[in-house]
Amino acid sequence: MSDWRTNDRNGLMEKLVTYGHLIPSGERGVYGRGSICEAIYSRVDALLTHLTLEDEPEILRFPPVVPRRLLDKVGYTWNFPDLCGAIVSIKPDETQRIKSSLDEGASLVFEQTSLALLPAACFPAYPAIAARGALAIGGSTLDLGATCVYRNEPSDDPARLQVFHQRELVRMGSETQVLSWRERWMERAAVIYDQFQLNATFAVATDPFFGRGGLLLARNQRDALMKYEAVVPIAGKISDLAISSFNYHRDQMGKTFGLNCVDGSVAHTACVGFGLERIVISLFDRHGCDVRGWPVNVCRVLNLEGVCA
């Protein structure tokens, strides 16, 4: 372990910025990625792509904005209004009037559009697949790629960014299909985090995610084992950073979006999400900001030999 290791997340942030891995934007929690950071980020993403191949997923990509009504429908705006990022603008036919009022010293007032920034990568997938009709016998498996998501959480914590990328996969089908798929992904994640030497552990978590009954549901989630997280120690603390989550929604998304199996039953769904920036930051925290000192085996599994050497 490298000797620069810091005891607090702000110290870790300073190191990441000093080494050029994170590029400050001037706003808290909004960073660019430097070239070495980007190399590691893209290798982690490529490794995850390799792991998806066995599932033969359908590859879908969605934009980083969604209709705000979709967030209403899944209960996100009700449960997390403070995290939402609604998009505001000026109507095209108002432009001239606004420009002349600005000339007179008025301040610019934007109006809400019908769009919001995407807060979770899988949300657009459920209505998109439901619109096709019933699922095929084998259900559906989706690779949604590395989607850019936003949460209004200004912070100096390098592990809590406002804008970040979730590498997300979704499974839709029967309860058995969905749960066995989630189990397989937990096994795969355990293997790669072991190869990264990140000391990840898996813990049951809660996530008050669904509709107005969300908080009540959250209390039952631990019992129902609906959400697991892979957590790693970071900045000298023990196991307090979630780097991926493995979520079982039961038939909640199926009911919300009218998503059915071929036999007419309501589909069950699960998603797995890998926080790409968090994984990369955990690697820097664990092995040091100077990648030349990284363990050879970690460089090899990430195909980083040219960068580490």
Ligand SMILES: [Zn+2]
């Ligand atoms: Zn998801």
